Amino acid sequence: AQSVAQPEDQVNVAEGNPLTVKCTYSVSGNPYLFWYVQYPNRGLQFLLKYITGDNLVKGSYGFEAEFNKSQTSFHLKKPSALVSDSALYFCAVRDPNDYKLSFGAGTTVTVRA
Amino acid sequence: NAGVMQNPRHLVRRRGQEARLRCSPMKGHSHVYWYRQLPEEGLKFMVYLQKENIIDESGMPKERFSAEFPKEGPSILRIQQVVRGDSAAYFCASSLDLGGRGNEQFFGPGTRLTVL
Numbered sequence: 001a002q003s004v005a006q007p008e009d010q011v012n013v014a015e016g017n018p019l020t021v022k023c024t025y026s027v028s029g030n031p032y033l034f035w036y037v038q039y040p041n042r043g044l045q046f047l048l049k050y051i052t053g054d055n056l057v058k059g060s061y062g063f064e065a066e067f068n069k070s071q072t073s074f075h076l077k078k079p080s081a082l083v084s085d086s087a088l089y090f091c092a093v094r095d096p097n098d099y100k101l102s103f104g105a106g107t108t109v110t111v112r113a
Numbered sequence: 114n115a116g117v118m119q120n121p122r123h124l125v126r127r128r129g130q131e132a133r134l135r136c137s138p139m140k141g142h143s144h145v146y147w148y149r150q151l152p153e154e155g156l157k158f159m160v161y162l163q164k165e166n167i168i169d170e171s172g173m174p175k176e177r178f179s180a181e182f183p184k185e186g187p188s189i190l191r192i193q194q195v196v197r198g199d200s201a202a203y204f205c206a207s208s209l210d211l212g213g214r215g216n217e218q219f220f221g222p223g224t225r226l227t228v229l
Binding site for chain 2: 004034036041042043044045046049090099100101102103104105106
């Protein structure tokens, strides 16, 4: 069985400061990992994915994520947060032999001006 | 290239009525997935369909819920005799195929169902 944990319900940062949203996963074999962002009353937008290769993955809007196999983590990062980054962020995992995405409960990010 | 389309965006039903949610996948995508997002929770897988076939409905409630993806037209998620607990956001996603590695699923804007 596959699962994802996002240990923080909320993350609050000041604009211009680094932003980190944590994610740990559990899956048999090598995972496919994804980050999505959801703005109020909107659908999920794909940010980035890790399939294989370089552990540091760069995605949309200046976000990046680092895959750490030993810690089974895939934390989302942005060096300098913007107020417009305020949204709900979901980490998701998929077993390579499966098609179902398993989502974490989400982390609400608030960036204050 | 239009993204995944869902309609209606908002749907209000009274208890006992039927709800029909529609999803048109991205052009060229033949794999459709439905997920449900309950308040304060992440998305939960419901069903995976290809054209005219239900591949996996393990996440669907056993009663009142059904899904189809006909040869022509959108995928439909149907909820009969809705109850208040069905109130949620229902998201549809599509992907190109499963042959390639790590094909991401592209999500529609969702249908927010409110049962009065």
